[in-house]
Amino acid sequence: MPDARNPDTAPRIGVYVCHCGTNIAGTVDVHSLTEYAAKLPNVAVSREYKYMCSDPGQELIRQDIRDHNLNRIVVASCSPLMHEPTFRGALARAGINAFFLQMVNIREHVSWVHTNKADATTKAKDLVRAAVRRVGLHKPLEKRRVEINPNVLVVGGGIAGIHAALTVANSGKHVHLVERQPTIGGHMALFDKTFPTLDCAACILTPKMTAVGSHPNITLWTYAEVAAVKGYVGNYKVKVRHKPRYIIEDLCIGCQECVEACVYKEGRWADEFNLGLSKRKPIYLPFPQAVPQKVLIDPEACIEFKSHKCKKTCIEACGERKAIDFQQKETIEEIEVGSIILATGFKTFDAHRNAYYGYGVHPNVYTALEVERLVNASGPTGGEIVLRNGAKPKMVGIIHCVGSRDQNTNRWCSKVCCMYSLKLAHLIRERIGAEVYNFYIDMRTPGKGYEEFYDRLLDEGVHFVRGRVAEVTDWPIHPSEEGKLIIRAEDTLAGFVRRIPVDMVVLSTGLEPQADARDVRRMFNISCSEEGWFLERHPKLAPVSTFTDGVFIAGACQGPKDIPDSVAQAGAAAAEAMALADAKYVELEPYTAHVLEDACSGCKTCLTICPYTAISFIEESKKARVNEVLCKGCGTCVATCPTGSIEQNLFEDQEIFEEVEGLLAYA
Amino acid sequence: MPNTRSIPGNGHRSGEVPEPRIVGFFCTWCTYLAADLAGTSRIKYAPNVRVVRVMCSGRIDPQFVLDAFANGADGVLIGGCHPGDCHYQEGNYNCLRRARLLKQVLEQLGIEEDRFRVEWISAAEGDRVRVVINDMVEKLRALGPLQMQRENALVSIAPVEQALQEVCV
DSSP: OOOTTOTTSOOOEEEEEEOTTTTTTTTSOHHHHHHHHHTSTTEEEEEEESOTTSHHHHHHHHHHHHHHOOOEEEEEESOHHHHHHHHHHHHHHTTSOTTSEEEEEOIIIIITTOOOHHHHHHHHHHHHHHHHHHHTTOOOOOOEEEEOOOOEEEEOOSHHHHHHHHHHHHTTOOEEEEOSSSSSOGGGGGOSEETTTTEEHHHHHHHHHHHHHHOTTEEEEOSEEEEEEEEETTEEEEEEEEOOOSBOTTTOOSOOHHHHHSSOSSOOEEOGGGTTSSEEOSEEOSSTTOSSOOOEEOTTTOHHHHHSOOOOHHHHHHGGGOOBOTTOOOEEEEEEESEEEEOOOEEEOOGGGSGGGOBTTBTTEEEHHHHHHHHSTTSTTTTOOOOTTSOOOSEEEEEEEETSSOTTSOOSOOSSHHHHHHHHHHHHHHHHOOEEEEEESOOOOOSTTHHHHHHHHHHTTOEEEESOEEEEEOOOSSGGGTTSEEEEEEETTTTEEEEEEESEEEEEEOEEEOTTHHHHHHHHTOOBOTTSOBOOSBTTTBTTBOSSTTEEEOGGGSSOOOHHHHHHHHHHHHHHHHHHHHTOEEEEOOOOEEEOTTTOOOOOHHHHHOTTOOEEEETTTTEEEEOTTTOOOOOHHHHHOTTOOEEETTOOHHHHHHHHHHHHSOO | OOOOSOOTTSSOOTTSOOOOOEEEEEETTTHHHHHHHHHHTTOOOOTTEEEEEESOGGGOOHHHHHHHHHTTOSEEEEEEOOTTOOTTSSHHHHHHHHHHHHHHHHHHTTOOGGGEEEEEOOTTOHHHHHHHHHHHHHHHHHHOSOOOOHHHHHHHHHHHHHHHHHHOO
């Protein structure tokens, strides 16, 4: 009797058809599929079960492998990207090679996308037939083990990146935190208070920023960007481009005497941190609590860069410290890490795009982020809520969903705007006693203490008008509207159109993916949703993982979210990176290519085509050789080899031919 | 439209027009995922495509396509990542180069242009799977079954496969 555990003997195949409750069984005739499979050549057992992935389902396979000496398994269920590891594990536990498995996707590719039961069943039969023919050719394979570098790269120094970096660093692993702005802090550093508890953003954020700056396990790279990423899980080589600050960071102590001494006595350039609401000098500290506390020079503004004729009072002021270096150049350094956490955040919707709200036309139309700066004690007005002409507004209109829930711009709900609008309404009412009108589509306040906060605002006398605002105009039709901005909106609860004259309009702009999210995604080899948010591996069960092993995502780069959610995700991503590092080694899929040396003609065609330079030419034998550590298993060289002398594990020519012919075979 | 026409070899009666049979070669990272997304989004499309999963569209040997035609496929659909988005950097460009050459060969074999299609469908484009497949099925229905005797086809394609093997690099 042939040994079933010897792959050279004739295959004895077990076929397992999953009902997936009614997900599959509702559209595919699973009984007829099971009976059909039983009659296919080399099939020894064919069974159906309600949930193959469950423990009893897997046990069914293991029992049959033992009882019927099965040596090949076909599971017709969901996508292999979902449960292939599950069933490979079942095979391995039953003592046969995990790669003697072929999955047939009869859920995502059949039952969920077709309605006609006969057609769906026919398609399922074709797919099962192909798998049965293919699986007979599967060879035993072993996963490769590679060591993991415990260092972690965190990209983005907003609250998500900060929290992830601190969590990983506290576990004793080394973290490289790369931030492209001259300071960490991100959007949260711009806020005055956080909803719904109204705790001061700076009070809870700046201690964490300082902790990052002084943590022995964190290397902080500000004013830096990731330029290139190479390698694979556990062994990434990352190039970091360090932009010149024209300040030697190690020597600068953040005293700002140079800023005082600058030949410009007043600021003349838009202050990025205050969103242009104030001015800064050519040499400046991004904001008082910036981490690191290092100034930088804007070469676009500095006279020395333009004319080389500046008196350089800054150098004089710096004196013995000699921290200013006008010759500083961009540097690129390479770091090695085992895993990467992307926390690159979001940008706010450009309010100019909704021209009918008059942003950029009427000076008293602000974005919510600008108002965050106005209400902030460290902001351009020292926390005074005043218009551009210095007057205090008596009436304020807050327009929700600008660039959210809008077919013309972004369809998604930005999730945070209702709550931050309520927060701003509260702060404005509290500080200056103005009448505040909120114009909303729906109030969305799910979250701990959020609905209660909304209730509180109702009690505080803030007005709510349900209806999308049609336009903001400065054309009065009544004396009471003179010199005011008039918000025109349909009040859908009262059932008529209202004109509400106000002094200040606040646009609650939505959240969007970063402008260069797609470039970042390419660099790290992950996917984006259609909108540009980074795509998680599974929306529910792998929310911070990506399809690239060792690359995790956290915070608003994955989708709009508030601070608590960003922090929670950052913690989850940190845990994933730490788990990976603590495992010490990782198993890589064995889909690599190898050269059949006897057949190789030494033409070197494959050498040029490999994107990973994994193929080298052995001069002595005049043959090509694949370095399996570098090979990522795309198989392009296999299709390219003119003599057919390269094979790819699990995707061998013969296996694919067999699958194609199986699909088309006349039943 | 109810699918009354059955697939050749699966019991279609004479006089009925057989439904086109399409073999899809989808890359794991983009188009296969897009087809999975179409599934989880419950997007409905024509049941004529049978998908073979490969790691990268760069893995698709022109012989796979010829093999599919030789074995009775009425169409072949290749799905890969958008240019510049390849999970393996540039496998899809290699796929495209081979496909261009292959198109000329297919033309000489008398296989109509619409029967062989290369589409870039990203992991986020579940609905594009529906659009492409339905469109291809419509075009193949209009063309009718591939007019190649199975036996003859194998004879005529075999030397071409051999020739392609030598030039397709």
